Amino acid sequence: MKQRKIPLRKCVACQEMMSKKQLIRVVKTPDDTVLIDLTGKKSGRGAYLCGKLSCFKLAHKNKALDRALKHHVQPEIYEQLAQDFIKVEDEFLAAKESADDE
């Protein structure tokens, strides 16, 4: 029996395992910038969150993102990320839905 392996990643906030496609990657680049990486290709240490603002907020609250990135994320960075997250949330969900249709 052949098994197709789908690489799974864990949302750092809710600990749910999901395929990479269903998660938003947050990356800490080598120059210590923390940003949302929709391409999934930026180098640096990455953390995954499901595309839900609630998970982002949870990761902020329990410092899951800090731990995953091994970096103290500054409050203003969180604010910036939250704004970006709201922006990409819609895009992300729309992309996911159209992918599901295929």
Ligand SMILES: [Zn+2]
């Ligand atoms: Zn989650």
